[in-house]
Amino acid sequence: GQQVMQIPQYQHVQEGEDFTTYCNSSTTLSNIQWYKQRPGGHPVFLIQLVKSGEVKKQKRLTFQFGEAKKNSSLHITATQTTDVGTYFCAGWGAGNTPLVFGKGTRLSVIA
Amino acid sequence: SAVISQKPSRDICQRGTSLTIQCQVDSQVTMMFWYRQQPGQSLTLIATANQGSEATYESGFVIDKFPISRPNLTFSTLTVSNMSPEDSSIYLCSVRDSYTGELFFGEGSRLTVL
Numbered sequence: 001g002q003q004v005m006q007i008p009q010y011q012h013v014q015e016g017e018d019f020t021t022y023c024n025s026s027t028t029l030s031n032i033q034w035y036k037q038r039p040g041g042h043p044v045f046l047i048q049l050v051k052s053g054e055v056k057k058q059k060r061l062t063f064q065f066g067e068a069k070k071n072s073s074l075h076i077t078a079t080q081t082t083d084v085g086t087y088f089c090a091g092w093g094a095g096n097t098p099l100v101f102g103k104g105t106r107l108s109v110i111a
Numbered sequence: 112s113a114v115i116s117q118k119p120s121r122d123i124c125q126r127g128t129s130l131t132i133q134c135q136v137d138s139q140v141t142m143m144f145w146y147r148q149q150p151g152q153s154l155t156l157i158a159t160a161n162q163g164s165e166a167t168y169e170s171g172f173v174i175d176k177f178p179i180s181r182p183n184l185t186f187s188t189l190t191v192s193n194m195s196p197e198d199s200s201i202y203l204c205s206v207r208d209s210y211t212g213e214l215f216f217g218e219g220s221r222l223t224v225l
Contacts, residue, residue: 031212033214035214042203042219043203043214043216044216045214045215048212048213088153088154090154092212098156098159099156099214101153101154101155102153103152104153
């Protein structure tokens with residue numbers, strides 16, 4: 001079945017440093033979504049990417065969808081303590097296949 | 112957007128007992144999803160709760176263990192039956208925005224089985 005792999009599993013950064021998490025799918029995705037889960041909270045939707053090669057920005061966050069629609073990345077510029085949490089990518093396959101979540105990248109920011 | 116209320120928020124249960132988790136949405140939705148998130152892990156889809164028909168279960172999950180009800184378009188329940196410590200987890204209810212594809216999650220129900 002469809003698998004979505006995400007690396008790294010953990011990332012510790014100093015406040016102000018950049019951060020990137022990568023997501024790779026075993027199959028071509030119809031679209032990919034990114035979620036953020038704060039410690040003790042539930043996942044919250046960040047963005048959805050649909051088009052091959054698409055790039056979207058939200059303030060300090062930049063999201064990319066690969067040309068082959070099998071990989072994606074989330075880059076945070078100049079991290080802040082408010083960025084702490086686990087970032088999940090989630091991919092929709094073709095047809096009615098369910099959304100598959102990556103294992104997530106847990107980001108710690110040291111002030 | 113959708114606001115999802117889930118209860119209980121947490122519970123401690125004895126081995127062999129069953130617990131029903133309730134999920135209430137503030138709007139009518141076609142599909143509701145139940146996820147499990149074990150400590151420090153990702154989200155795994157248990158089943159899709161369909162109104163007016165049986166739930167659709169993912170590989171590794173069966174109706175006898177996780178019976179689901181969906182009496183109307185705003186409400187669903189998930190029962191965790193004959194619990195064992197391996198069932199200790201956070202169970203999350205979710206709905207999908209049919210226009211944006213965004214998933215909205217409830218606050219989750221944290222179950223600890225002793």
